Structure formats: C-alpha cells, structure tokens
C-alpha cells in the first residue's frame with residue numbers, strides 16, 4: 456500500500472511518524488514545498504496550551520477535541536519519560552503564570568483537565584510582575600520546542616520514507632498513491648479551495664535569556680515562553696494578514712509589553728525576529744476522509760488542516776486520529792471486498 460503525506464510541518468511529520476509506528480513496513484512518501492526552518496511549525500513557541508475556541512468539524516460534543524488533547528499530552532509525556540535526551544526531542548516541563556487585568560480569561564477548562572496543576576494565582580502571586588493584575592492562574596505544562604522536535608521527528612522517519620520537494624497544485628497529481636494525507640496547513644486554502652482557511656499573523660522575538668525558567672502571559676497577546684535555547688517573546692494575532700515581513704511597529708509593541716511584564720528581559724540578547732501565519736480555519740480543523748473522483752479512479756484524501764495557533768499542542772492526537780481514519784476506511788473496503796467473494 457502506498458501512502459503520500461503532503462506537508463512537512465508538525466502535522467505532516469507527526470502523521471508520517473504515527474503511520475510508521477502503526478504500520479512499520481508502510482511505503483510512505485512525503486511531498487512538500489517547504490521543510491524545517493521554512494515551515495510555520497518551526498517558529499512556534501510550542502507551549503502545550505489549547506485555546507478554548509479550538510474545534511474540529513463535526514465534533515458536536517467536543518469529545519474528539521478532548522481525545523486529541525489527552526492523546527497529545529500522553530504522547531509528549533511518554534517521549535519526555537523515555538531515555539532520549541531533551542536536547543534531541545525538545546520537550547520540557549514548565550510552569551508559569553497567566554495574568555489579566557480585564558476579565559478572567561486565565562481559566563482554561565480544557566487544559567486543567569489534563570495537566571497536573573492548574574489553580575488560581577494567590578494575592579501575592581498577582582504582584583510578582585509589574586501591572587494591575589486582577590486575575591491570574593498558575594499551571595504546569597510542557598513546552599515542545601518545534602525547532603528541536605521537527606528534527607527529532609525527521610530523524611525518526613529518515614531512511615524509512617521517500618521525500619520530494621515540490622509544490623502540489625492538485626491532488627490528481629498523486630494518482631499513484633492509495634491514500635493521501637493532506638497536512639498542508641494554510642496551503643489548503645488554495646489546494647482545497649477552502650475559503651474558511653485564513654491566516655492569523657504572529658510576530659515574535661527569539662532572545663537569549665537563560666535565567667527565564669517560567670512562562671508568563673498577560674493582556675494584549677503578551678507572552679514570554681522559554682524554549683530549549685531561546686525565549687519567545689510575543690506577540691500579535693492579526694486576522695487575514697499575509698505579511699511575512701517583520702513589522703517594526705509590531706516589534707516595538709512586543710518589546711515594550713514583554714519588558715514591562717518582566718523588566719529583566721531588557722538584558723537579553725536578541726537572536727532574531729520571526730513572523731509566521733497560523734493556519735486558522737473558521738468552523739474548526741478539517742479532519743476527514745474525502746473521496747475525489749479522477750476519471751475512473753478514486754483518490755482517497757485524509758485531510759488534517761486548520762489547527763490555527765494550537766497545532767503543536769494537538770499534533771500527536773490529531774495525527775493519531777487521521778491514521779485511525781485510514782485504518783477504519785481500509786477495513787471497510789476490505790470487508791466490502793470480502794463480502795463480494
């Protein structure tokens with residue numbers, strides 16, 4: 456059986472890795488126009504924190520979203536507990552605070568269900584950082600530094616998959632594959648003519664500040680998240696904005712807000728600034744099998760795109776679900792074939 460995974464961000468690489476874990480002798484090809492540092496996934500801060508608005512098409516009860524979150528949490532923790540060094544997989548435990556002066560946006564029922572600690576900040580804790588913080592939460596979670604984790608996933612599958620660098624214009628170009636996994640993020644806007652896919656532009660600083668061990672969030676999309684070697688300072692959330700250039704006004708705003716929250720960041724060394732377009736999909740992540748007719752042939756495409764600002768958080772769980780979609784579809788076809796003989 457021949458599989459093609461389109462896309463090599465965290466969703467594409469996690470899919471290929473899960474496919475090979477479930478079907479070790481599978482014939483897997485990855486087709487992608489960008490790899491590694493050129494993907495959106497590579498620059499993500501990588502904190503394991505789902506947004507309350509994250510949803511999946513057809514998931515009316517929220518059960519799928521919950522399963523993806525739990526499966527992802529279990530996967531990342533299992534990697535952490537393995538004998539492999541954190542410098543390889545890029546996953547580490549972090550704790551920190553979320554503060555707000557406007558309304559209590561610091562609660563997160565989805566996350567508090569899976570992490571070991573999630574509680575309100577005490578009166579004393581609300582005074583840790585400068586600002587008039589009225590609400591706050593403290594929690595323990597993980598950071599999956601994508602720069603490291605993408606390399607880790609690549610190392611797991613290299614030598615076991617074929618890789619082609621090319622831009623796909625139509626799934627019909629992939630007629631020789633039995634199943635296609637579409638993990639193209641924002642690219643699905645054009646590849647699937649899906650107008651519900653919209654970028655949410657995010658700009659960040661990556662700085663050297665090894666003394667920062669905790670994460671901090673506050674109003675106006677301000678966040679400080681320590682990764683393996685650098686700390687990510689953010690950010691922006693600009694809907695339907697395609698600008699991949701660093702905007703000096705955004706830079707000034709991010710720097711001001713981050714250093715107000717943690718003044719000692721003024722001593723940090725700036726490594727780089729980065730812009731990424733979060734692949735948001737209005738109506739939720741599209742995770743389903745589509746049969747595309749191509750003459751007498753039928754292309755089986757399993758979509759998995761539109762994770763917005765939470766693709767690192769949900770990658771392992773959503774990719775496990777895609778591979779399960781393949782297994783169930785294939786079992787159905789096999790049963791049909793058996794019933795005819």
Ligand SMILES: Cc1cc2nc3c(=O)[nH]c(=O)nc-3n(C[C@H](O)[C@H](O)[C@H](O)COP(=O)(O)OP(=O)(O)OC[C@H]3O[C@@H](n4cnc5c(N)ncnc54)[C@H](O)[C@@H]3O)c2cc1C
Nearest residue numbers: 462463464466489496501502623640642657731766767768
């Ligand atoms: C500033 C910022 C901070 C973030 N922080 C976090 C965070 O802390 N936690 C979190 O969970 N998430 C975070 N995210 C979100 C996360 O980065 C995304 O949800 C995730 O990267 C989406 O992964 P993906 O594999 O779908 O997309 P991508 O990484 O964009 O990968 C898509 C792949 O498809 C390929 N492709 C697209 N179209 C085609 C085509 N036509 N032909 C061939 N190949 C194609 C691309 O080349 C690429 O390889 C952040 C995002 C940004 C921008």
